[in-house]
Amino acid sequence: MLSEENNQILTRVGPGTLMGDLLRRYWTPALLSMELPGPDCVPVRVRLLGENLVAFRDTEGKVGLVAENCPHRGASLYFGRNEECGLRCPYHGWKFDTEGTCVDMPSEPADSTFKYKVKLTSYPVHESGGIVWAYLGPRETMTPFRDFGTDSLPEEKVYARKQLARCNWVQTMEGNLDSAHISWLHQFNGVADLPDDGTDKPGYPSNAMAWKFWAHDRAPRLEVHDTWYGYRYAAIRTTPNGNTNVRITEYCVPYSTVVASNPFTTRQLMVVPIDDENCWRYNFTTQVDLNPNGYGGENLFAVSPFETPFRNPGSGITPREYTAENDYLIDREDQRTSTFSGIRDFVSQDFMVTESMGPIYDRTKEHLATTDKAVIRMRNILLKAAKGLPDGGQPPALAGPDHDFRKIRSAEKNLEPGEDWRILGTDDDPVVQEAMLAAANRPPTTPNTPA
Amino acid sequence: MLSEENNQILTRVGPGTLMGDLLRRYWTPALLSMELPGPDCVPVRVRLLGENLVAFRDTEGKVGLVAENCPHRGASLYFGRNEECGLRCPYHGWKFDTEGTCVDMPSEPADSTFKYKVKLTSYPVHESGGIVWAYLGPRETMTPFRDFGTDSLPEEKVYARKQLARCNWVQTMEGNLDSAHISWLHQFNGVADLPDDGTDKPGYPSNAMAWKFWAHDRAPRLEVHDTWYGYRYAAIRTTPNGNTNVRITEYCVPYSTVVASNPFTTRQLMVVPIDDENCWRYNFTTQVDLNPNGYGGENLFAVSPFETPFRNPGSGITPREYTAENDYLIDREDQRTSTFSGIRDFVSQDFMVTESMGPIYDRTKEHLATTDKAVIRMRNILLKAAKGLPDGGQPPALAGPDHDFRKIRSAEKNLEPGEDWRILGTDDDPVVQEAMLAAANRPPTTPNTPA
Amino acid sequence: MLSEENNQILTRVGPGTLMGDLLRRYWTPALLSMELPGPDCVPVRVRLLGENLVAFRDTEGKVGLVAENCPHRGASLYFGRNEECGLRCPYHGWKFDTEGTCVDMPSEPADSTFKYKVKLTSYPVHESGGIVWAYLGPRETMTPFRDFGTDSLPEEKVYARKQLARCNWVQTMEGNLDSAHISWLHQFNGVADLPDDGTDKPGYPSNAMAWKFWAHDRAPRLEVHDTWYGYRYAAIRTTPNGNTNVRITEYCVPYSTVVASNPFTTRQLMVVPIDDENCWRYNFTTQVDLNPNGYGGENLFAVSPFETPFRNPGSGITPREYTAENDYLIDREDQRTSTFSGIRDFVSQDFMVTESMGPIYDRTKEHLATTDKAVIRMRNILLKAAKGLPDGGQPPALAGPDHDFRKIRSAEKNLEPGEDWRILGTDDDPVVQEAMLAAANRPPTTPNTPA
Structure with missing residues (x-):
């Protein structure tokens, strides 16, 4: 039997919860590699630990796992254009690479530096064993990927x-x-x-x-x-x-x-x-x-x-x-x-x-x-x-x-x-x-x- | 016109509410007898006064009205096996009779006395006039069945x-x-x-x-x-x-x-x-x-x-x-x-x-x-x-x-x-x-x- | 970026909210005129600023916009009878005109004055440009209809x-x-x-x-x-x-x-x-x-x-x-x-x-x-x-x-x-x-x- 308090701690996983914080310290399966079958394929919605995310595979095959909503005005990047090494927001064309860096903000003046101030939440990923793993915790506490034997799997x-x-x-x-x-x-x-x-x-x-x-x-x-x-x-x-x-x-x-x-x-x-x-x-x-x-x-x-x-x-x-x-x-x-x-x-x-x-x-x-x-x-x-x-x-x-x-x-x-x-x-x-x-x-x- | 407070008192029936406590003092129709057509028939989900229950008719024809979730780890007894005078949990085989007594706890050692400490919530029932009546209140305040003329009905x-x-x-x-x-x-x-x-x-x-x-x-x-x-x-x-x-x-x-x-x-x-x-x-x-x-x-x-x-x-x-x-x-x-x-x-x-x-x-x-x-x-x-x-x-x-x-x-x-x-x-x-x-x-x- | 507080103020429109109160000071489209195609036609459910309303067009073509629930015991007037210049509740036949005045309370004694004490919430309306406009604010702050050019539209x-x-x-x-x-x-x-x-x-x-x-x-x-x-x-x-x-x-x-x-x-x-x-x-x-x-x-x-x-x-x-x-x-x-x-x-x-x-x-x-x-x-x-x-x-x-x-x-x-x-x-x-x-x-x- 658990106390009501312990039951809450044990089961709740959202951002800011005790267990959610613990789980975010581990590399976690986010989706299957086969859900992103090739470069520039259709993005995939991912819900993980109570967070709404989007995964995409870029032109070079790298996987990005980013917040679903554009940091500009919040349109869903799931509907974005996955093209030329980045995911472009359907609303105003802002474009982010797999790291969440804004690599293009074409609705702003060419000399604008605003794009350097805007960052899309992005989580480190590691593909191994047919799975895209992600680390959702603070960067300063990130530890290496836990290899359960998938890294060397043929x-x-x-x-x-x-x-x-x-x-x-x-x-x-x-x-x-x-x-x-x-x-x-x-x-x-x-x-x-x-x-x-x-x-x-x-x-x-x-x-x-x-x-x-x-x-x-x-x-x-x-x-x-x-x-x-x-x-x-x-x-x-x-x-x-x-x-x-x-x-x-x-x-x-x-x-x-x-x-x-x-x-x-x-x-x-x-x-x-x-x-x-x-x-x-x-x-x-x-x-x-x-x-x-x-x-x-x-x-x-x-x-x-x-x-x-x-x-x-x-x-x-x-x-x-x-x-x-x-x-x-x-x-x-x-x-x-x-x-x-x-x-x-x-x-x-x-x-x-x-x-x-x-x-x-x-x-x-x-x-x-x-x-x-x-x-x-x-x-x-x-x-x-x-x-x-x-x-x-x-x-x-x-x-x-x-x-x-x-x-x-x-x-x-x-x-x-x-x-x-x-x-x-x-x-x-x-x-x-x-x-x-x-x-x-x-x-x-x-x-x-x-x- | 009622005050908001009185409207709440009047209408809320869950455990621990004033009206819920009052209603629990009366024998209450829980389900129809025909919903349990014979001995060892399929159990029936019953929701009554905000409580999730399961009704079953045992091998001898007696009706049990019990809490839906097994007191062990909470699996639904609705999916249980209704057999040999008891309802057996599908998860680990714990078995309860119509009184809620644990009559078998076969996943534990044969000499375990734990089963005597575990009780499934069970409510007294009385079948009359095609209805299974139940008493959901405290046992110490239980009064006899109110016969509206059904007990002697051919x-x-x-x-x-x-x-x-x-x-x-x-x-x-x-x-x-x-x-x-x-x-x-x-x-x-x-x-x-x-x-x-x-x-x-x-x-x-x-x-x-x-x-x-x-x-x-x-x-x-x-x-x-x-x-x-x-x-x-x-x-x-x-x-x-x-x-x-x-x-x-x-x-x-x-x-x-x-x-x-x-x-x-x-x-x-x-x-x-x-x-x-x-x-x-x-x-x-x-x-x-x-x-x-x-x-x-x-x-x-x-x-x-x-x-x-x-x-x-x-x-x-x-x-x-x-x-x-x-x-x-x-x-x-x-x-x-x-x-x-x-x-x-x-x-x-x-x-x-x-x-x-x-x-x-x-x-x-x-x-x-x-x-x-x-x-x-x-x-x-x-x-x-x-x-x-x-x-x-x-x-x-x-x-x-x-x-x-x-x-x-x-x-x-x-x-x-x-x-x-x-x-x-x-x-x-x-x-x-x-x-x-x-x-x-x-x-x-x-x-x-x-x- | 808005503060959470300002975001709430900006977006919430129900009765008693700041923005809801502001919006209620303006004449507002409530429904299309063509939704009420003729005298004594079928009433229409209208939800506006978080309020459940019913619109009806009476025998003389006047539109009423009233609270959905009868002030007697709350039955929905959407199911009411739209007849002889009023909407009659399906429960006990109480009847209200487009102003919300109770014009008939036939379930009460003929000499009862109770009907003069009962008022159905009703909002002023103005039909213009194919739209039924309504004013949902306090009467004492009501200002004239804002004519965007629809009043004179052929x-x-x-x-x-x-x-x-x-x-x-x-x-x-x-x-x-x-x-x-x-x-x-x-x-x-x-x-x-x-x-x-x-x-x-x-x-x-x-x-x-x-x-x-x-x-x-x-x-x-x-x-x-x-x-x-x-x-x-x-x-x-x-x-x-x-x-x-x-x-x-x-x-x-x-x-x-x-x-x-x-x-x-x-x-x-x-x-x-x-x-x-x-x-x-x-x-x-x-x-x-x-x-x-x-x-x-x-x-x-x-x-x-x-x-x-x-x-x-x-x-x-x-x-x-x-x-x-x-x-x-x-x-x-x-x-x-x-x-x-x-x-x-x-x-x-x-x-x-x-x-x-x-x-x-x-x-x-x-x-x-x-x-x-x-x-x-x-x-x-x-x-x-x-x-x-x-x-x-x-x-x-x-x-x-x-x-x-x-x-x-x-x-x-x-x-x-x-x-x-x-x-x-x-x-x-x-x-x-x-x-x-x-x-x-x-x-x-x-x-x-x-x-």
Whole structure:
């Protein structure tokens, strides 16, 4: 349970709010690269942390992320002309480059110096992994881009998508950091009866067995282990054969998770606040060389009746057929006889629970249990960091010499006798070491050119 | 005219408001029984007095009316699984019975006692007359169900419907307690010219003659008579032949009316606040044995060009074709030549005037006249009761040994010389006595089993 | 840049606001005469300065403009019966004439005097030039109607239209007082290359040459000249042949402009606030005898690819196909290759820039330049007048013996050597004198009968 005050601090992200100020200290996904398909293409409206922005790709391919409204008299630059390395306002032709510098003010006398006094708000961007990242904080506190492994990702391995969630970002985060609900919300009939395929033993179970374990032990024990980037936590279950299955999920401050996968993965899931009541769920590949199968859960859906969450829409924005307005197309007969939720789309099951909490859930009414340990820890980290900011506190998990964000890896395994789950997925894990060795011996691919 | 303060007190119904607290002291229609057609059926969203609730019928047929959001992390229980005598949350499988008791918390360790500490808000319900009634007030002030005659109603005589009004409940109530407007809003051409069918004399006029009287004397005199349950009032008109016609309407605190009928009726019309800006109009039969024709106004519409208000939709919720958005389908040619309002649906004529006052009418701007006596009296009773509550005042018209709500009966008649209208419809009225005698001699029918 | 406080004062128009009080001192277009096509026609909802009103034309043709809600119990008089010189409430038949006097209260006893105590809010109206004008201020400060030349306009020359703008009225005003943007927003390809048709010399250029001048000199110099009615300002451009082109636009307090035209015009453009976030753009003819071609810009669109703004819809309300919801149908290919804005409708180009500033633009964020001189002057005049009102300040530009609003005329010309632009369009301008003489010698036409 949170106090009303803490709930407000936790959830509000606009300019000048405590959490908004904290989030602005991190490089943040702003839009997908594919939304700006080429030089001088059509500008795109971007709403981020409660700010209305416009993104455009200039003649040289550079991306600008600027305030939507022209600093002159406020016309929307979304309707502007994207031409000759700048965005020109449709009202009086004032033109700004990607840095927000006014490079032409042709409605004023030729000798006017006024253009040097006018600046369009512009945020630094960095394109990496199919995503345009931006830094919305004060320039004097800007730290380097956090590379989760996208900077060296070969072009053909880039995969990034986003999907709209119509609720506060923290609700979506809390769902991502909740390993217990897969035993409930996402379940379907017959899973507990799946035949033992021989992988219910120490080591790496098949995905089918993983489903079986979740259905078998529906009250996982959670252990949270603090790290420099946030924490990793294990959801621990006993398998039908009495083995100890652990699913490790990573949390990197402020909004990033790597969901447990087999044997390990670095695939990122990030929850980016649009404003207080909406957020984007980004998911994208990183370091595919380490984990050639990409998302560990590819086969996850092979045994389930659900639609796969990672469809491949042309726009990069996965559409929503299942919404609050249509009750997520819940099928009560399906709910009675086939699936726990009655909802056929896996991710929409998550939307159903997180959005039905309301736009901003009132956490004074909640009753947290032992499976909410990771949720509680995330809140405490965020609240402490946000409240410490006005006193000069340094936000956690910023880029720094000792911070290699590519090493944040989730994992899933049936433990060997005496094995410590905290090793899994780390550099000390033999499976990871083997993968790194294999990657080093693989012929190099052409990396992305970081912007 | 009301002060702004009194208008706020009168109209606001949310938790913690004066009027909201008063209304919570009464058993209130929450939904129709037919909305929960059988054991383990689909749950139903209910919004009542500004609270979001879910109703469900469990495996044994018992109805639960509970808070919509799970006390764990707030997912909507509307999407829950209604199974094995309880509603199970779709997120983590926590399960609650109709009392709100957590009967299963399977995501927690088997030996956890946490489930005994978690309670889902649940309100007592009582099913009667095709309606699920609920008590939303504090348990310590709960009084018995007020039986308006539905508890003993035979199954085949049960009739209950509801229709949505998109305005504050008091506006709808005031329309129901306003006998004058039938001479105007609901009129149509040619009524005054209807031939005298011989019933314009002391006694019970035909429905056609009733229409004729309303059209003939369009400025009725109102007399209000206070009673233990609220009041009854008479609208008194002089007929073309010089007789005195009275229409008696009952008001039972807080939101119930019995509209004048011939010779008398107990048919209820209740106005139940959904929130401050919406309400349900419930209407339902009671004590049909006393009044075999049910609603006295069945023939009322035979002489009128209007659609009958009591259609019989399968869902129990009468749909609205005539809305503010379509100007209530007003036909100006019809208004000029045929009907006073230009609106062909009788009840929609009421919606047009009450909804067009705005979501919450500003009563500082009104100018009340002599025909508003009953309206004023209702407000005074409600305001006095609501304001007295914090000082321990006892709300009027609660269940009690001397309070037989079945005796609340409206009536309509042309008075005999010297006859007192206050007798009509009461136990002292010979017509009522005769009906009671006939009912007593009729073979018994199987009553509903009260829950 | 404005302070937040001044921005609020400038933009808010509801009852009791400073600017709302100022605007209520002027006769204001309320609706088009053609919206009330004949005696006893259907009433019309009017929202004006944040007030909900109803307009009706009575049996004798007189127009009433009254509060929407009946003073009795608030039912909307829009649904009322417009009959026998009054509007009758649909609820209880109370009837009001165009003055708001209760002329019938038939639901009350025949000898009741209550009707003399009840008054429906009614505003004085004056029909002129196809427009129903109203005065919404206090009666004691009412001044005569300001005749811009419509009172004597022959019936067949009356032309008045309105179109909805979904933004604060000041944004629309500022667009109308901004001669610079025609060199940008409204431009299209090839204009600068139009052949010299011989009118790029001192005197009156052709419309094609005017377009050429705007495209040639895209940074006009603005000069503002204060007048008794507000101001007139000139946008001064150098033509390809080195001549000095001036476009003079008139501003009459509070919301009226006459846009520069060739040789001169009195055609009015008025921006009438519906409420804080919506306004009507009225445009109408005046004194056609002086300027037989009516709107000077008839040929303006002959050389452009744009749709003409002055379409002739039956209702008088020009519909909007180009809206914020459809991004004003912007065609990015058209924007790249043909027009500056990519929007094919001339007026919708204006809507795009003024509406995309948001419902009420935050002027603390703007950066005004030399082309905004006229915009700044308008704001200063309005703010000074509004702030002075509580201290008894007299609003400018009210009707008075020395104030002939028919003399407010815009003009456009290439200046003769030594010519002062301040003379153009005034009584001292030979072209105007010639037109007045011609008008005086023309046979008289039947003027409108002012109401």
